[in-house]
Amino acid sequence: SADYFGHKVHIDLNEKLVMYGVTHICAIHGFSNKIFAFITSPIKNCIEIYAHLYMYSV
Incomplete structure (x- = not known):
């Protein structure tokens, strides 16, 4: 069991549409398998992923 959500x-990351300038990134909770954060970014940018997805989800 998890100590916290x-x-x-x-x-x-889904980079299938990267040639069109779109990257989808989602955060999935491992125990409940629910998507609780989702962003779309023009490029794969680690700073944007951290600022808008990781910090939001933790």
């Missing part, structure tokens, strides 16, 4: 977070 977000204890086991999976971050998934």
Whole structure:
């Protein structure tokens, strides 16, 4: 069991549309399998992922 919500977070990137300038990133809770954060970014940018997805989810 998890100690708190977000204890086991999976971050998934979908770069299939990267040639069109779109990258989808979502955060999935590992125990309940619920998507609780989702962003769309023009490029794969680690700073944007951290600021808008990771900090929001934890």
